[in-house]
Amino acid sequence: MTIKKLAIILNIFLVVNFAQATCYEQMEDNTPTIRYIFSDDGWVTDKKTNLMWMRCSLGQTWENNTCTGQEIYTFENSLIISNEATFAGFDDWRLPNIKELISIVANNCNRPAINLDAFPGTTDSIINSFWSATKTNDNSSAWSLDFAEGTPRVITVSAYYQVRLVRDLSN
Template sequence: MSGTGHAAQTCRDDIRATAPDSRYQDNGNGTVTDRATGLIWKQCAEGRSGAGCATGSAQTFTWQAALQHAEAAVFAGSSLWRLPNKNELASLVERRCYDPAINATFFPNTPSSVLWSSSPYADFSDNAWIVGFGGGGVYYYLKDLTFYVRLVRAGQ
């Protein structure tokens, strides 16, 4: 489950989009509103910025560090950023695409890899839920491993 997101995304046109362009609004400030959920997402994974999320490198965090990073984040005039829960993060998966399994128009340069959710795994307290954007799977992993992060906040 590693990768840097440099490979070309592959999408199947014979499958209906689960995250079509019409669902998202680019807010022009590095954030994207999901019209289906009302959530506002940072367009870039943490560590990346700029047009097309082409500046910088996506950063990895342990689960606890990801939670702390989100708590301290200030971006686009808001300090209400947080780590998304498992279902919120999984809502970004574009099922007809892989490497990465996301709408690349609105979320460019997303790592084709694992991103943390805020959801702990109930059966094993040392695990938390992740979403793999290589293929869109939802799994749980040890909290002390390092994965990528995309922040979210509630809509206005």
């Protein structure tokens, strides 16, 4: 077998493995599917936090109950786009703060650490980390969340990450 064929087979294997989260039954599922109310319009409501989330990240397409595609944004672009977003008849979507993003981390799963029934199309790539609206004190960095492991990180605002918008139904 040539190195090229082996690389192709290995690449296919890795893509297939990254398409599903690894979840551990020994650990409590803090984001079970029953926690969410699902819509055919591509949003989900978290009954625990009373937050409505876009199931796809911005730039992805919602079709046949899944998300496809990918777009990444700088922090400043994510703020602009979130303020202009209209989706499923709502125009009050916004960038979540870091605590809100952490609320959808599945502590019993990784690669990605998120409920894939609620948020299909979320991969574990570091490029697929998500911006939060929470900036650092010096305004040169902001908090993001890497869903590969469910880890919050401080990143320079010029980096490019994905954006998932939220609405607060408590207001």
